[in-house]
Amino acid sequence: MAPVTGAGEQMYALVERLYPLCRSITGDGVRATLRIVDEYLPLQVHEVPTGTRVLDWTVPQEWNIRDAYIADPAGNRVVDFAESSLHVLGYSVPVSATMPLSELRAHLHTLPDHPSWVPYRTSYYKRDWGFCLAQETLDALPDGEYEVRIDSTLADGHLTYAEHVVPGQVPDEVLVSCHVCHPSLANDNLAGIAVATFLAQALAEQTPYYTYRFLFAPGTIGAITWLARNKERVRGGRVKHGLVLACAGDPGSLTYKQSRRGDAEIDRVLRYVLAASGRPHRITKFTPYGYDERQFCSPGFDLGVGSLTRTPYAGYPEYHTSADSLDFVSPEAMADTLAVCREAFAVLDRDRRCLNLSPYGEPQLGRRGLYDALGGRSDTQQAQMAMLWVLNLSDGEHSLLDIAERSGLPFDTVAVAADALRGAGLIKE
Amino acid sequence: MAPVTGAGEQMYALVERLYPLCRSITGDGVRATLRIVDEYLPLQVHEVPTGTRVLDWTVPQEWNIRDAYIADPAGNRVVDFAESSLHVLGYSVPVSATMPLSELRAHLHTLPDHPSWVPYRTSYYKRDWGFCLAQETLDALPDGEYEVRIDSTLADGHLTYAEHVVPGQVPDEVLVSCHVCHPSLANDNLAGIAVATFLAQALAEQTPYYTYRFLFAPGTIGAITWLARNKERVRGGRVKHGLVLACAGDPGSLTYKQSRRGDAEIDRVLRYVLAASGRPHRITKFTPYGYDERQFCSPGFDLGVGSLTRTPYAGYPEYHTSADSLDFVSPEAMADTLAVCREAFAVLDRDRRCLNLSPYGEPQLGRRGLYDALGGRSDTQQAQMAMLWVLNLSDGEHSLLDIAERSGLPFDTVAVAADALRGAGLIKE
Amino acid sequence: MAPVTGAGEQMYALVERLYPLCRSITGDGVRATLRIVDEYLPLQVHEVPTGTRVLDWTVPQEWNIRDAYIADPAGNRVVDFAESSLHVLGYSVPVSATMPLSELRAHLHTLPDHPSWVPYRTSYYKRDWGFCLAQETLDALPDGEYEVRIDSTLADGHLTYAEHVVPGQVPDEVLVSCHVCHPSLANDNLAGIAVATFLAQALAEQTPYYTYRFLFAPGTIGAITWLARNKERVRGGRVKHGLVLACAGDPGSLTYKQSRRGDAEIDRVLRYVLAASGRPHRITKFTPYGYDERQFCSPGFDLGVGSLTRTPYAGYPEYHTSADSLDFVSPEAMADTLAVCREAFAVLDRDRRCLNLSPYGEPQLGRRGLYDALGGRSDTQQAQMAMLWVLNLSDGEHSLLDIAERSGLPFDTVAVAADALRGAGLIKE
Structure with a gap:
């Protein structure tokens, strides 16, 4: 296996570039993210119009945001989207109003147990607006009239996702998927995006046996959109194996969550490689919650798709908070995740x-x-x-x-x- | 689940009423027992004539007994059926004789290890007569001539059993069976009869999914008779699940004996409910011995029928002795057995x-x-x-x-x- | 089960008679061995000509040896085939030469870790010659010119193997196989030959259910030759079960190596009998190395053939050395191996x-x-x-x-x- 000299640092640099962008399930933040990834890996970008029926769902309106803040009675911006993309409830409708703090409170989200952290919240499918802020910020707010402004647009547009294909010797595919819809959260899922990117580069160094399809898409609705547009191909058996990459850079040990089948070849390969590697790790059973393995393993598809993370979904206090910052991920952890992916695909690709x-x-x-x-x-x-x-x-x-x-x-x-x-x-x- | 307020006491009262009766595999003791149960639960009583071929067996002659005693040389009744129905060997043929103790001994059954207890013995299929008594009673008998009298009848008649059906939403049946052939033994099986009776009452409170058929029949020959008369229905798959209830009132913890299949739905339900309930309990494998699960699980039928007891068959020293008395069972134990039955059928009935x-x-x-x-x-x-x-x-x-x-x-x-x-x-x- | 009085001593005596002979995969040593066994058990001897195609192999030339030695510069025979058949590399081509020790060394095989033991080595399929000797003998050799002589013949001839059949009630066969190609090594496999011989005698005492076929053949090429000549019979399912006997006399506890299938009836029987016997023992998984189970369990045949040894293949330091001598095996160990074989076949033969x-x-x-x-x-x-x-x-x-x-x-x-x-x-x- 080729050395991945410096890959950890390169992945970390990519995470740093992506971190400030305000991603959501649609909108220009996703497009900007994909443009940066495209510098490392040529992407085929897909734009799917609002209103398109995708399986049981409908592609929602596109959300874009330019500015958002809360100004206190003295006119100071006490919560400011410009400081962090987490400060606005995802998919907030526009608002421009003045209201007393008592009325504003219903729109404020905090984490009382972690008073200095800002939570990450969204309201994709129910029209709402809101701000996320530190509990200690909220506690310090004096009573009075506050100016509230969210300069956002929620309008017909598109859902954006991208693919990159590493051609193989056979058309049978391995799907590697990562979600690109979370705003300024480093581990969830900029680290996953970075590992997927460098994994694709590594696989392309020599023609693999399988064709490897990398999917960069918003969580849930993105996977559902891709499945809807590829339903017959997928049902026809083209996707042989798959791996969802997420939370790929935190200090915890690796966790492989098995596919719904539990004995799919990808499950056996990951169990084998993790055990053989001597790394501390966990193997967990499938649950219909977590990342897009939920969709790939829905009973109609039931693909052999597992999920590789370090600390899994909701398994660390920093999860979905401002503490999932650039400090929470490391080049070493991402390099380790990448190495295991390469080891696993080296086995999968030769298994006959x-x-x-x-x-x-x-x-x-x-x-x-x-x-x-x-x-x-x-x-x-x-x-x-x-x-x-x-x-x-x-x-x-x-x-x-x-x-x-x-x-x-x-x-x-x-x-x-x-x-x-x-x-x-x-x-x- | 509806509270079973006072059910324990009500079941105990039923056991008390049934205790003095001299039951056997045929005869008026069974009929009297079923008449009492019928006060709680309307029963359909079946009478099957002596000589009827039932599977590999033949319905035996009907046995009835009015009086039996041994009188010592002084004329005192030292063993008296009027005191306990256990004192006579079940199915004893009539006898009226005087004989020395040395000759009588061949017809006396005791428990040397428990000198104050009277054993329970029968001789259904070999013509014989005998008495069961405490070893200490026997030890105290002086030599001499004893008057021996058993006023019984062994003659063509009927085998009696009864059914109660709780109609369900579907005709598929759950069979709940208990044996009614044992004389004055409280745990084995008056407690089982009582739990079955109150379980049927509880199930009828709302229309269950399955049709529940309760069978009150003498052990072995009763189950075989029922199977013979329902052979085509049973082979046709009408009985989906079943439970044999016995030894339902002793102080031991619950024991579920699995069906011959071991993975029948009733097995999985009982394992699940007992584990989820947190009760101490045992799960045992099927053996072709015990109660009427032997017949229901014979290879030609192989029904999904398990057996629920507290301490199982032959697992306690009081088993088949006079020590299996009213003191050996409690309202609390019967209420606990009933509660588990209700919990199990609440799961079984909704499992789809x-x-x-x-x-x-x-x-x-x-x-x-x-x-x-x-x-x-x-x-x-x-x-x-x-x-x-x-x-x-x-x-x-x-x-x-x-x-x-x-x-x-x-x-x-x-x-x-x-x-x-x-x-x-x-x-x- | 009939007592095997004295069978241990009788088997040991057979091993003593066979020990001095120089066996190889072909040649007169094998024939002499089979002639002695034939005194105990009538054998059908087969001679297969050199050059015969057998499965993927070809029957090699026949090797015979009359004398071989190394004489030191003083003319003393320092290594002499007459002392032990192990001293010559099996299948050595003839040589008659004088050479300095430095040149001779390339043809000398020793065991530096066991300086007093002589190793057993062969070169069946690559023309070569050599001597095996104790390291301490080698160390004592002075420099100088040595006379080297191997009076052997490697020429077209035959491969020899033998069968003995114990007729049963049905034509379905149990195959018992042992290799007869090793020279003066007592445990590997004279003890196996002896146990097979006395097992066949014991089975013939009463007509068994199965027909038992005993095969005495050189390792690998002998089994392959037998399989080639019986391919259609074997593929047609005639051989129901089988056991390879080897290393049957050492002081270690019994080891059963399961067939490739792992759950063949012979596997279940040996596991059951060894466990039920209370003997310390080991059950090991199949590996495609060891004795002729390799051939019988090749994927095209995949027979239910396991292997019974005491200490298994290569599991003891004396393995394939002069220390696998008459002292290494005992009548008691062989009697114990024989007893387990009889117990196992008593189960197998009645299992229905x-x-x-x-x-x-x-x-x-x-x-x-x-x-x-x-x-x-x-x-x-x-x-x-x-x-x-x-x-x-x-x-x-x-x-x-x-x-x-x-x-x-x-x-x-x-x-x-x-x-x-x-x-x-x-x-x-």
Whole structure:
């Protein structure tokens, strides 16, 4: 595997550039985000009009915001969108009003347990407006009349998402998906976007077996839109495996959430690679909550799509707050997440079921130069054992990963043995 | 669930009334028992003539007994049927004789390890006569000539059993069975009869989904007779689930003995309910011994019928002795057994496989008023999680109990979520 | 089971007779070995010509050796084949030369970690010559010119193997195989040969159910030759079960290596018998290395063949060295291995799936004299419980071993119960 020299720092730099943008499920923040990613990875950007029916949903109006603030009785901006995109309730309708604090309070969201943090809140499908602020900011506000202004637009437009395809030797696809709808939250999900970007770059270094499709889309409605537009392709079985990337940069250890099936090949690969790597990690069962695995694993699709995070969804106090800042993620953590993704796809991409073409007794490896000639010794080498295992289990039922797991030999040793046997005409895929 | 106020005391009172009667596999003791139960629960009583072929068996002659005693050389009744129905070997043929103690001994049954207890013994299928008495009574008998008299009748007649049906919304049946053939033994099985009686009352309070058939029949031959007379109905699949109730009032914790299948729905329900209830309990595997689950689970029928007891068959020293008296059972224990039965049938009765009618991606719950509008929070409520789980797993393969077990959510929460989704037209049964 | 009085000593005596012979995969050593075994067990000997195609292999030239030695500069034979057949590299081509020690070293094999032991080495499929000697012998050799002579023949001839068949009631076969190609190594595999020989004798004492075929053949090429010549019979399913016997006499505890399938009946029988016997033992998974189970379990055949050893392949330091001598094996160990084989085949030979001919409810055992007449007691005997279990599970799906395992009753008790029920016409095979 090629070294990822400096990839951690490069991913962190990308996160820093994306951090200030105000993303939502639609709007110019998403477009600006995708334009930056496009500098690293050519993207095919899709614009889907408001009102388009997508599965059970409808593409909503597009939301854009230019400014928003609360000014106190003295005219000071005490809450200001210019300071952080989190300060405005996502999808707030425009407002321009003066009202007493008592009336304003119904529109203010805080985190009393973390008084210095600003929460992240949205109201996509119910017309509302609001501000998010620190509890300590709220506590310091004097009574009086406040000026409230949100200069936003909620109007017919488009939902924006992007794809990047790494072509493979076969049209069967591996889907790698990350959500791009969260505003200034570093771990959730700028780190996921960064890892996906650099993973795509790494995969393109040599033609992989599978075709890898990277999807950068707003959460839920974006995945649903993509599924609606690709429904027949997906139902037809084109997507063989998939991975949702999120929360890829926090200091916690890695967590793989299995697909709904629980024994999909992607599940087995991630379990194998994480265990073999010796990294501390967690394997969790599927739940119909979290990120877009919810949609990919809905019962009509039931794809073999798992989700890789470090600390998972809602598993850390900084989740969906201003504390999920640039300080919360690190180049090292993102590099580690990227490395595991590469290791996993290196296994997935080589995992095959082979067929022993000489299945009656062992074929004579010695006359093919595949076996040590001197008999009687007990220190048979791993490479020879791997060949015997591949021959013995290549009955069309067992994949190379099955063989690695059953034999206890490293996957790579097994895959190399399979290559040698294929070269000798003893097995075929 | 409706409170069962006073049910324990009412069941105990029923046990007290039934206790003195001399029941056997046929005869007037069974009829008297069923007449009393009929005061609580209207019974359909069946009389099957002696000689009727029932599966591999034949309905035996009917046994009735009026009096029986052993009088010592001084003329004192030292063993007297009037004191306890246990004193006579069940199905004893008539005898009227005088004989020395040495000859009489061959007909006397005692429990040397429990010298003050009287054992319960029968000889249904081999013509014999005998008495059961305390070892200490026997030890005190002087040598001499004893008068022995059993005023019984063994003659062509009928085998008696009864049914009570609680009609449900569907004709598919749940069978609840208890044996009514044991004489003055409180736990085995007057407690079972009492719990079955009050369970039927409780189920009738509202129309259940299943039709519940309660069977009050003598052990073995009664179940075999019922199966013979219902063979085609049973083989045709009408009985979906069943539970044999016995030993329902002793101080031990609950024991569920699984059906022969081991993974029948009744097995899963009882395991789930007992575990969820937090009660100490035991789950045991099927064995072809015990109560009438032996017959219901014979390989030709192989019904999903388990058995619920407190301390199981032969698991307590008082088993089949005079120590299984009114003191051995309690209102509290019977009320607890009844409560678990009600909890189990509340689950069984609502357990369904549903089908998600909008299986591609998640349906938009928000616009149907089923989902909290404010996004970004991590404290998603259990009710919403239950809806997502029901939608995700309602593929026709998973029942609501499957969903409860897999999600870790309470069955009731899952069932309520399914009701809401059904109401919204998102799933169907 | 008949006592095996003195069988341990008799097996040891056989091992002593076979020990000095120089066996290889072909040649007169094998023939001499089979002639001695034939004194105990009539053998059908097969001779397969050099050059015969056998599966993916070709029968090699036949190797015979008359003398071999290394003489030091003083003319003393410092390594001498006459002392031990291990001293010559198996399949050494003839050599007659004088060379300095420095040149000779490339042809000398030692075990530096065990300086007094002589290793066992071969070069069947690459033309080579060599000597095996103790490291301490080598260390003591002075420099100088050495005379090297191997008086061997490598020429067209035959591969020799033998069979013995114990006829059974059915033509379905159990294959018992042991390799006969190793020279003076007592545990590997003279002990295996001896146990196989006496096992065949014991099985012939009464007509078994299965036909037992004993195979005495050189490792790998012998099994492959047998499989090639019996390919259609084997593929047609004639061989139902099998056991490879090796390393049957060392002081270690027994090890059963499961077949490739892992749940073949032979696997279940050996697991059951070893556990039930209370002997310390190990059950290991299949690996495609070891003895001829490699060939029998190749994916094209995938037979239910396991391997029974004491300490397994390469699991002891004496393995493939001169320390695997007559001192390393004992009559007791061989008798113990033989006893387990007999116990296992006693189970295998009686294991059947039966069908309850009266599957609706329990048949009335009492009127058939199969059931104790006195009811009410809790001390039901094991024999009666076994009958109930056999009746309950004889649905065509469960074998008697299944029933023994599920009931926890001894297999023998279950088999006797099945015999009684068969005698009463209640079950059939």
